[in-house]
Structures are given as structure tokens and as C-alpha cells.
Amino acid sequence: MTLMIEVLVKSVTNEAEGINAWELRRPDGGELPLFTAGAHLDLHLSNGMVRSYSLCNSQRELDRYVVAINRDPQSRGGSKFIHDTLKAGDKIKVSEPRNNFPLVEDARHVVFVAGGIGITPIYAMIQRLEELGRSWEIHYSARVRAMCAFRERLNALEHQKPGRVHINFDQEPGGKVTDLRALISKLPEDVHLYCCGPNAMLRAFEDSARELGRPRENVHVEYFVAAEEAAVEGGFTVVLQRSGKSFVIPPGKTILDTLLDHNVDARYSCMQGVCGNCEVKVLDGIPDHRDSVLMPAEKASNKTMMICCSGAKSAKLVLDM
Numbered sequence: 001m002t003l004m005i006e007v008l009v010k011s012v013t014n015e016a017e018g019i020n021a022w023e024l025r026r027p028d029g030g031e032l033p034l035f036t037a038g039a040h041l042d043l044h045l046s047n048g049m050v051r052s053y054s055l056c057n058s059q060r061e062l063d064r065y066v067v068a069i070n071r072d073p074q075s076r077g078g079s080k081f082i083h084d085t086l087k088a089g090d091k092i093k094v095s096e097p098r099n100n101f102p103l104v105e106d107a108r109h110v111v112f113v114a115g116g117i118g119i120t121p122i123y124a125m126i127q128r129l130e131e132l133g134r135s136w137e138i139h140y141s142a143r144v145r146a147m148c149a150f151r152e153r154l155n156a157l158e159h160q161k162p163g164r165v166h167i168n169f170d171q172e173p174g175g176k177v178t179d180l181r182a183l184i185s186k187l188p189e190d191v192h193l194y195c196c197g198p199n200a201m202l203r204a205f206e207d208s209a210r211e212l213g214r215p216r217e218n219v220h221v222e223y224f225v226a227a228e229e230a231a232v233e234g235g236f237t238v239v240l241q242r243s244g245k246s247f248v249i250p251p252g253k254t255i256l257d258t259l260l261d262h263n264v265d266a267r268y269s270c271m272q273g274v275c276g277n278c279e280v281k282v283l284d285g286i287p288d289h290r291d292s293v294l295m296p297a298e299k300a301s302n303k304t305m306m307i308c309c310s311g312a313k314s315a316k317l318v319l320d321m
């Protein structure tokens with residue numbers, strides 16, 4: 001079971017056009033569960049929705065979580081609802097932080113590529129590397145200046161030690177999209193590369209890193225929205241080892257859909273393979289991985305799977321549930 005924490009919205013501040021930051025604290029002002037840079041938590045909204053948001057403050061701050069949320073113009077409810085209703089003084093339930101995007105703290109040099117709201121986990125990582133006195137640089141793209149979150153604080157870091165912060169406004173006059181292949185090709189092989197942003201940017205980043213032969217373990221990405229279609233072909237059996245129940249997954253449904261239809265108490269949040277909340281151990285069988293959370297080596301080992309989006313390549317899957 002995920003631990004749920006009740007927090008108080010201490011303040012809401014505007015970070016950039018369409019982006020506000022929510023500062024969350026325990027109502028008694030006490031310490032919160034620890035987190036590491038790159039972690040996110042789930043906000044359990046009063047409309048029943050659950051949405052994941054990266055923590056963008058320093059992991060050294062033990063008594064607060066800060067999330068910066070973009071009001072998604074295509075929102076079916078989550079970010080729009082938060083922007084419209086969640087205000088200072090409100091209480092809200094959040095999950096414990098989880099980290100699917102951990103920072104390699106002892107890398108010789110870390111290169112960050114951020115696009116739009118994808119800056120949030122990366123800004124926490126930059127603060128961490130600053131605290132540790134480590135070497136980093138960032139290539140951050142926003143459409144226009146007004147939509148660029150944390151710009152002043154990043155500019156202050158650049159002022160302290162020039163050459164580290166490169167901000168690109170690709171939709172301002174004369175602006176263009178960063179050539180990620182050209183950027184990566186100039187970097188030494190042992191740097192660690194991190195990217196978070198829109199899916200098109202993440203795909204270009206992953207493709208360039210792969211084509212340029214970058215060691216896989218040095219390439220780190222976090223998707224905020226699904227990169228692949230969920231497996232809904234069905235036609236296989238799922239056995240839940242601990243409860244002894246088994247279900248045939250019908251066409252049109254994911255494993256998670258089927259379990260929820262049968263009132264099985266399964267953990268989940270995003271339902272699109274990006275948050276890692278629904279991960280379960282695979283005891284037998286071969287999953288058809290469709291998530292954006294597991295690293296390629298983890299997928300190849302078939303030891304765990306995300307049941308909200310992944311299916312089966314074998315006729316039967318035995319899960320540790």
C-alpha cells in the first residue's frame with residue numbers, strides 16, 4: 001500500500017505563463033518523507049483524479065514539497081482542476097515521493113536537456129548538483145520567454161559560473177528547435193545525459209543518443225505522457241499468485257482495466273505507463289512492455305511490468321499480487 005500524506009497548500013505562486021508552483025507542507029509543520037532529486041509524487045484530487053508531479057525544490061528541504069504545474073490546454077481535468085481550484089489553505093492528499101528518474105550524483109559531468117514543463121525534475125537535480133559542487137550544464141527550450149519557468153534562478157546560476165545555462169526560445173523571432181544530435185555529438189562519452197520534455201523532444205533525444213552510440217546507462221529520460229499505445233489486444237490469462245485468482249484479459253482491455261472491473265485492489269495512478277505506480281513482479285511469463293518507466297535492461301529481464309499499459313507475449317502471466 002502506498003502511504004498517503006495529508007498536506008496543506010502553504011502558497012501558490014506564478015512561475016511563468018500557464019505555470020504555477022504549489023508549496024505543500026504538513027499541517028503541523030513537521031518533516032515530510034524524504035525524497036531525492038528527480039522524484040515525483042501523486043496528487044489525489046478532490047474530483048477523484050490522481051496526477052503525478054515532479055518535486056522541483058531541493059531534497060535538503062525536509063519540511064516542504066514544491067510542485068510546478070503547467071495548465072495543459074488539452075486537459076481532461078487534472079491540471080485545469082488544480083489551477084482552477086487548489087488554493088492556499090486547502091488540504092490535499094499526496095503519495096510518498098517515488099523516483100523513476102534518479103540522478104547519478106558522482107558523474108564527472110551531467111548534461112540536462114529540458115523542454116517546457118519538463119524542467120521541473122531537472123531543476124531539482126541542478127540544485128542537488130550545486131549543493132554537491134558537481135559539474136553540470138543545461139540546454140533548456142521554452143516556446144517564448146514568458147513561458148520559461150525558473151528563468152531568473154537559472155540566470156543567477158549562470159551569472160555565478162558562466163557557460164552552464166543555455167536557454168532557447170524556439171518560437172520567438174529567429175528562434176529554432178535545438179539540434180539535439182549536434183549537441184550530443186560534441187559531448188565526451190562519459191557524461192551523463194538527462195532529458196525531460198515533450199514526447200517529440202524525448203524521442204529525438206533517445207534516437208540521437210542511440211545512433212551516436214552513447215552508453216545506454218548514461219542516457220536518462222522521463223516521459224510525462226505515454227510514448228506508446230497500451231497493449232489492449234487481450235487473449236491471454238493473468239494469474240495473481242498471492243490471491244490465487246486468475247482472469248482472461250479480453251480484447252480492448254488492459255490488465256489493470258480487467259483487474260479493476262473485478263474489484264481487485266490494484267495500485268495505479270497515470271494509467272499510461274509513465275508514473276511507475278502500477279509496477280508488479282512477474283513470476284512467470286513474458287510481458288509485452290509498453291511503458292516509459294523501465295530501462296531497456298529492466299524490460300529485457302522481464303522481472304517486473306507496468307500492468308496499466310503492458311500486455312503479454314506469452315499465453316499466461318503469473319504476477320506477484
Ligand SMILES: Cc1cc2nc3c(=O)[nH]c(=O)nc-3n(C[C@H](O)[C@H](O)[C@H](O)COP(=O)(O)OP(=O)(O)OC[C@H]3O[C@@H](n4cnc5c(N)ncnc54)[C@H](O)[C@@H]3O)c2cc1C
Binds near residue numbers: 076079222274
Ligand atoms: C513522473 C511524472 C512527473 C510529472 N511532472 C509534472 C510536472 O512537474 N509538472 C506538470 O505540469 N506535469 C507533470 N506531469 C504531467 C502530469 O502528471 C499530467 O499528465 C498533466 O498535468 C496533464 O494532466 P491533465 O489531467 O491536465 O491532462 P489529461 O487530461 O490527462 O491530458 C494529458 C494529455 O493527454 C492528451 N489528451 C487529452 N484529452 C485526450 C483524449 N480525449 N484522448 C487522448 N488524449 C487526450 C493531451 O495531449 C493532453 O496534453 C508529470 C507526469 C509524470 C508521469
Ligand code: FES
Binds near residue numbers: 269271272274279308
Ligand atoms: S499507473 Fe502509472 S505506470 Fe501504470
